[in-house]
Amino acid sequence: MKSNIGVPFFSDFNADLQIEWQMSRAEKYCFIHLLQHLKPETSIEIGTFMGGSLQVISKFSKQVYSIDISEAPKKFLEDKFSNVQFRVGESHALIPQVLKEIDANNQKLEFILVDGDHTTKAVQRDLKAILDYPHKHPVTIILHDSFNPQCRKGIKSIDYSKYPHVNYVELDYIGGSYWHNETFREMWGGFAMITIDPKHHHETRVTASLNQMYKRVFWGSVHIFKDPLQFLVPFKQRLFKKLNLSQRITMYENFDK
Numbered sequence: 001m002k003s004n005i006g007v008p009f010f011s012d013f014n015a016d017l018q019i020e021w022q023m024s025r026a027e028k029y030c031f032i033h034l035l036q037h038l039k040p041e042t043s044i045e046i047g048t049f050m051g052g053s054l055q056v057i058s059k060f061s062k063q064v065y066s067i068d069i070s071e072a073p074k075k076f077l078e079d080k081f082s083n084v085q086f087r088v089g090e091s092h093a094l095i096p097q098v099l100k101e102i103d104a105n106n107q108k109l110e111f112i113l114v115d116g117d118h119t120t121k122a123v124q125r126d127l128k129a130i131l132d133y134p135h136k137h138p139v140t141i142i143l144h145d146s147f148n149p150q151c152r153k154g155i156k157s158i159d160y161s162k163y164p165h166v167n168y169v170e171l172d173y174i175g176g177s178y179w180h181n182e183t184f185r186e187m188w189g190g191f192a193m194i195t196i197d198p199k200h201h202h203e204t205r206v207t208a209s210l211n212q213m214y215k216r217v218f219w220g221s222v223h224i225f226k227d228p229l230q231f232l233v234p235f236k237q238r239l240f241k242k243l244n245l246s247q248r249i250t251m252y253e254n255f256d257k
């Protein structure tokens with residue numbers, strides 16, 4: 001049985017069905033509704049790929065900054081979205097620059113999607129780069145794949161007591177999924193939501209409304225064995241490159257051809 005948890009979905013939002021939007025149906029419905037409600041003046045997207053989520057952010061924001069390590073999204077999408085500026089490079093290095101630029105341009109940042117590198121260290125770095133900045137306006141942050149153990153660990157590892165302006169942290173704002181689209185025993189998807197309010201001045205409790213389900217699923221997942229071996233990934237990638245074997249990661253680099 002072949003399944004795809006992303007399609008079909010039905011909405012007045014005229015999504016481009018030709019591009020791959022790497023979110024589940026529940027996430028797509030939520031994302032459209034949330035952006036439609038927030039109508040952010042300025043937004044940042046970390047991790048763009050083919051522009052699935054960017055088409056929604058672009059439609060409901062005045063201006064958007066897209067950050068991606070790959071040049072492919074910029075080449076593929078530059079002509080499609082007139083209100084998006086594309087920045088190519090490592091997100092944790094580019095986030096502080098873009099935040100300063102937004103302030104220097106007197107723009108009002110109100111929304112961020114974090115959907116780049118999902119490893120614990122990378123999520124931690126992205127989130128710290130965002131939270132360390134002295135935000136002037138309330139900001140809503142969605143972190144995709146909070147149901148993935150590595151990504152979830154990165155979000156949980158932040159010491160939120162250091163950030164009194166954070167006024168809401170929910171790891172399971174939208175639930176994730178298990179072993180979907182033939183990802184053998186893997187856990188992916190889910191939205192975490194973090195909100196920042198410069199007027200808020202005390203520590204916020206981290207909530208995870210689906211934590212019992214998360215724990216149950218985790219013990220049946222491949223992550224128990226796979227994640228501790230994460231340090232081998234760079235060696236595997238080099239070996240695969242040498243042997244000219246295809247890797248999942250290259251899909252983010254070569255789709256613009």
Ligand SMILES: C[S@@+](CC[C@H](N)C(=O)[O-])C[C@H]1O[C@@H](n2cnc3c(N)ncnc32)[C@H](O)[C@@H]1O
Nearest residue numbers: 021022047049052053068069090091116117252
């Ligand atoms: C899961 S895809 C994004 C999917 C997209 N948001 C959507 O909804 O269809 C992840 C993207 O993050 C980018 N990425 C991976 N590591 C990154 C990093 N360290 N800095 C910036 N972008 C990164 C990849 O090139 C890829 O385009």
